Amino acid sequence: MAIHMFAAIDVGSYELDMKIYEVSRAKGIRTVDHIMHRIDLGSDTYTTGRIARRHVQEVVRVLRDFKRIMKTYRVEEYKAYGTSAIRETDNSSLILSQLEQETGIHIDVLSNSEQRFLDYKSVASRGEAFNKIIKDTCAIVDVGGGSMQISMFDEDRLVSTQNLRLGVLRMHAQLSRIDARSSQAQALIEELANSQLEVYQKLYLGQKKIHNLIIVDDYISSFMLQHGIEYISSEDFGKYVDGAQYASGSVYERQYGISTESFPLLYITGVMIKAIIKAFGAEMIWAPGVTLCDGIVYEYAEKKKILPPSHNFEDDIFACARNISKRYQGSLTRSRTIEKISLEIFDATKKVHGMGSRERLLLRIAATLHDCGKYISMMNLAECSYNIIMSTEIIGLSHIEREIVANVVRYNHEDFVYYEEQELASDLDRESYLTITRLTAILRLANGLDRSHKQKFSDIRISLKEDRMIINVKAGVDITLEKGMFDGRAEFFEEVFGIIPVIRQKTGV
Amino acid sequence: MAPAISDKFRNPAYYMNRELSWLQFDLRCLSEARNRENPLFERLNFLSITASNLDEFFMVRVASLLDMLNADYKKKDIAGMTCQEQLTAILKETHRFVDLQYSTLNRSLLPALDQEGIVLIDSYKELSKSEKAFLSEFFETEVYPVVTPMAVDSSRPFPLIQNRSLNLGAMLSRKKDAGPGILNRDKNPKKGQKKGQPLEFATVQIPSVLPRVIRLPGKEESKARVILLETIIRENIESLFLNYDVVCVAPYRIMRSADMDIDEDEAEDLLKEIEKQLKKRRHGDAIRLEVASGIDKRLLQVLKDELELSDEEIFYIDGPLDLTFLSKVRKLEGFDHLSEHRYLPPQEVPELPDGCDIFEQIRKGDILLHHPYQTFRPVVDLVARAAADPDVLAIKQTLYRVSGNSPIVAALAKAADNGKQVTVLVELKARFDEENNIGWARMLEKAGCHVIYGLAHLKTHSKITLIVRREEDGIRRYVHLGTGNYNDTTARLYTDVGLLTCKEPYGEDATAVFNMLSGYSEPRTWNRLLLAPLWLKNRFLELIAREKEFALHGEEGRITAKMNSLCDQDIIAALYDAASAGVKIDLIIRGICCLKTGIPGVSENITVRSIVGNFLEHSRIFMFNNGGKPEIYAGSADWMPRNLDRRVEIVFPLEDEAVREKAKHILELELADTMQAHILQPDGTYEKVDRRGKDKINSQLIFGQEAAEAAKAARPKPQEMRIFIPMEHHEEEGAKEDAE
Secondary structure (H helix, E strand, O other): OOOOOEEEEEEEEEEEEEEEEEEEEEEEEEEEEEEEOOOOOHHHHHHHOOOOOHHHHHHHHHHHHHHHHHHHOOOOOEEEEEEEHOOOOOHHHHHHHHHHHHHHHOEEEEEEHHHHHHHHHHHHHHHHHHOOOHOEEEEEEEEEEOEHHHHEOOOOEEEEEEEEOOOHHHHHHHHHHOOOOOOHEEEEEEHHHHHHHHHHHHHHHHHOOOOEEHHHHHHHHHHHHHHHEEEEEHHHHHHHHHHHHHOOHHHHHHHOOOOOOOHHHHHHHHHHHHHHHHHHOOOOOOOOOOOHHHHHHHHHHHHHOOOOOOHHHHHHHHHHEEEEEEEEOOOOOHHHHHHHHHHHHHHHOOHOOOOOOHHHHHHHHHHHOHHHHHHHHOHHHHHHHHHHHHOOOOOOOHHHHHHHHHHHHHHHOOOOOHEEEEEEOOOOOHHHHHHHHHHHHHHHHHHHHHOOOOEEEEEEEEEEOOOOEEEEEOOOOOOOOHHHHHHHHHHHHHHHHHHHHEEEEEOOO | OOOOOOOOOOOOEEEHHHHHHHHHHHHHHHHHHHHHOEEEEEEEEHHHHHHHHHHHHHHHHHHHHHHHHHHOOOOOOOOOOOOHHHHHHHHHHHHHHHHHHHHHHHHHHHHHHHHHOOEEEEOOOHOOHHHHHHHHHHHOOOOOOOHHHEEOOOOOOOOOOOOEEEEEEEEEEEEEOOOOOOOOOOOOOOOOOOOOOOOEEEEEEEOOOOOEEEEOOOOOOOEEEEEEEHHHHOOHHHHHHHOEEEEEEEEEEEOOOOOOOOOOOOOOOOHHHHHHHHHOOOOEEEEEEEEEOOOOOOEEEEHHHOOOOHHHEEEEEOOOOOOHHHHHOOOOOOOOOOOOOOOOOEEOOOOOOOOOOOHHHHHOOOOEEEEEEEHHHHHHHHHHHHHHOOEEEEEEEEEEEOOOOOOOHHHHHHHHHOOEEEEEEOOOOOOHHHHHHHHHHHHHHHOEEEOOEEEOOEEEOEEEEEEEEEEEEEEEEEEEEEEOOOOOOOHEEEEEEEEOOOOOOHHHHHHHHHHOOOOOOOOOOOOOOOOOOOOHHHHHHHHHHHHHHHHOOOOOOOOEEOOEEOOOOOHHHEEEEEEOOOOEEEEEEEEOOOOOOOOOOOOOOOOEEEEEOOOOEEEEEEEEEEHHOOOOEEEEEOOHHHHHHOOOEEEEEEHHHHHHHHHHHHHHHHHHOOOHHHHHHHOOEEEEEEOOOOOOOOOOHHHHHHHHHHHHHHOOOOHHHOOOOOOOOOOHHHHHHHOO
16 A cells, blocks of 8 residues: 655644654555644734744744654655745845755745645645535535635635735734733723624625534634534533633633643634634634645645545635635636636647646636726726736635736737746746746637627537647637737747647638 | 632631641651561661651742741741741640650561561660771771761861761860860860860761761671761760860751742753752751760750750651661661561563554553552563664654663663654752752753753653654654652652553643743643643632532532542631532542541541552542543642642543542552541551451552462463473373374
8 A cells, every 4th residue: 555655744824743644555644743833923923024033033043953853754746835933024035045954854835825726725735524514505614824825615715815915913013013901901902802803704794604613723713622522512612712711821720621822813813713603704713724734735645646526626716716706706707618618729739738737727717707807997907917817816726827828818809928027026936937828828719709798609619730730619609809819829839839720710600 | 611619618726737748648658667477677668658758848939938937928827826836836746756756676676687686776885896897997998988077176177067968976175285286276265165175076977988887797697897988087086086075975956947949030041050059958047956865965955056046946856867778777688587578579561462553552542550569560571672773764762860870761761772762851950959850951962862951940840751653543642640759769669650641632742841841832732631720620619619519409429539648728728618518538548638528518528548568659549420430540749739720730531441440449448548548537646457357458468469469370371382292101192193
């Protein structure tokens, strides 16, 4: 039986976390060790924008020890991610390179959406329990140090995900600045939370009720887990929170075994969740007790094809994109047409462009969002679309992937700027830029084939013949406009792929 | 959440002072020295144990009370006594106790030894000529070179008298015709010294490098004449102070406080801090002075003044000081018949026969080891096998007190040498073992082990070993959890249990324990192990409260628990609470017990017994009836505040049926013991079981016999062995073979 040893490391805002896993086809994922080290990187970042030198040294010490532990278990592969504390630090690249130099451990920074997507995957890795709970209206409330992600499900499908600046450490820092008395704390937290929740409710919920909440966090989940509670009714949850209102940390420590330093953070999380319960009309709460590391290993097992996927996450990502398009009043029919044509071209030219399924997904998203900027300005469609995509989180996409999609949409509408011609410094490397180029060429061609926005082609078949790509279209109407627009776009396509696209019309019903 | 308990159960009148309870324990040991049913040498050993126990008691407990008194600490103890009241009561009881020790020695043991042909010589007057000649030679060649007489005068301060060292004090008078000599005349005579009578104080430490008990040469092997080293030096004292007349000489011994509280937060390096404390210990204040009962008043006054002791702190001893020498007497050759022989040596564990694959055996099911009836070897073997096993990835272990030349330490070093990740927590704070532990720690570090020096403010008392092994179907963790230390020497003397398991929940918890001990956060949940100071106390309180609930609902509430000491007020109050609700509680507590039995309406349902026998009862086993589905636990923790609140302790459940039955049997047999059990009386004293109409049951003896029978039954029968049996009738057999 092939067993892979894998380590997942989470350099979090409040904790350095490493889990050692055994991953095998026969037995799935099994946690072998879980090592946690408390370190408050978040407070540094959120208050000063930098991570203190002593904290960096501490991280180095712990990572070196993690490395020793990995060696003990003969770990074959690891993945280390930094989250919001590292991401939001002004000198993050400097710190990461220093950490790698001193420990040999390479840390990638997760964008918020990537991080939340992994958290989501960790919840989904619970299989049946997850599938059961999302059958009813459901939201994952992922409480981090700096922010909170609310991901909404409807009929098994992720429909929206939104990030609110309601992190537990951020809230704690705010309360410390206000110097609130404990008797005022609950009201203040509720007030701060409600100011954001009300907007969220108006934009995304309306009158809809969300019956189930899935909580992903460091404190409530641990507390519930420690006391053998996985599911709790909203009413009982409220009682716990209210009971803690006048308790001091030491009382809680004695009664519930909570450390004095964790108590305020547990309480803040509790009050924020209570506010969400009220806003959403939630009835039941599930705390599966998963961590980011569980999501990391799940992704590893998926990518390595050690485990079959238990849930189609690409559908979730795409559903989110659709929802964004809907919010900006994009035409569903047109998006579908462009998506269809784009994918036909993509699949037919696979041998030529060599791109994989991930790029195919990005193309689908770009096709779906191709005209979202119209909501703001018909004139500045390209720029507005770019900006909307860049400021909207699409769960599951990395920052770079989002930038690829935004650029593909932008260059679908305006002149392409070559890598060498870029004026502003960009996060994009040459390879990513090449992806933009290729996807833009495809999207432009597809867009040209529905220039009139009238979905004139009843059937499109694409085939490659030597240096030509023959596009056989069936249309019962005049396609002069499409043919006219086609040439300019075909030129760019040819430049990119070295293939000349040719359009052939078959008339008939 | 800890269950609420009525304050009425916290009434100080319901509690026994822990120090007085401890003295009761030493009395129980002393009663075994007086017990004529015990072999003579074992009686000597018990008396020796009472002496070393009392030393430790003074150095630690009395010293601690004195510290509290000096710090003006006002809080009363569990029984409502102030520090001063406790000290007064302790000293009063101790004087009575010491008198009993020496009456036991003088009236019972020395005459009994005499009858057996062993004579302890107290004076050269009792020696023959040849014996005198032998001792003269012995003194000249062996003793004289290593003794250092030290004098006190105005230019020489009072020397540092080492804690627990045995000394001879003398008052000297300068010979008239002698020169200036080693001493100056003191112009300001001290108290007790008459003006114009120039007496000087001098002291000689009895060298610890020489044996204290010297057997005189004799022809008869069945007879032994022995003399103590201090007697030899006393008789030759004049030769140490050539220009002086020795006016008087007497042995004395002082006890200093040894309690040390290390402020670990302030200590930059814990190791150095402990070494510093050890050096300091020699300078601790004197808290007890023992002198020979006929000591010269002038000599006594010098000591009293110098050591600043009150009259109550001075003990006049009617016999040799420091009775620990008696344990050496029992090693005299030719008197083996006076030793205990009823107890069998540790037996092979049936589940772990010699040469077996220990990992495979553990995989078959949990194994409970019962020491010293069963051998400790499997525990050593486990580490040794792991050290050599290429599939073993890591070995982690806590070491509290280890023996000299510990095979476990050697195996750990070997494992590190073989490239395994070896993590060892060496608890430096194990009292009186610090120097020893620092030695191990350094040795293990040199061998490449990852050594952790305990946790700040918490003594790691838990006994746990984790072996991480990579097997065909993945990582498997083998865990040993014990009630006793990883010490192969004490494992032959202390009764303990140890669990060997490879069940996943235990393995996960064990991994988390070592992560925590390495400084990482505690895990989000625990599967099986109960850990102090985290949840252990609350869990015990919940388990006790659950029995109460059963009793209140008309079901049987029952608790049977065995431990070394019980003095945690919360636990005792919970036990009273449960007992008053009808829970039947049977406790087997070897040492301190602050709970009182027989209080009407409070503790009539509680019995307490203490087993003091050939082996030191040390295991902790707890059984809660749980409505007929008993939960049984074992572990390293007593029901004492230090164990529950200030130490890292592990208590573990016993789950496999065979293992549970074994633990239950241990408790049942000890409750049935009629030979070595002492029953706590309502007045706080202990009495032996009234044996009238009862069988003679010595649980320790029976456990040994049972272990031997089980080992014998597990041994392969001769026909199963690969043995070639020689034929006695060659021709007939040969003929038979031909016929076939």
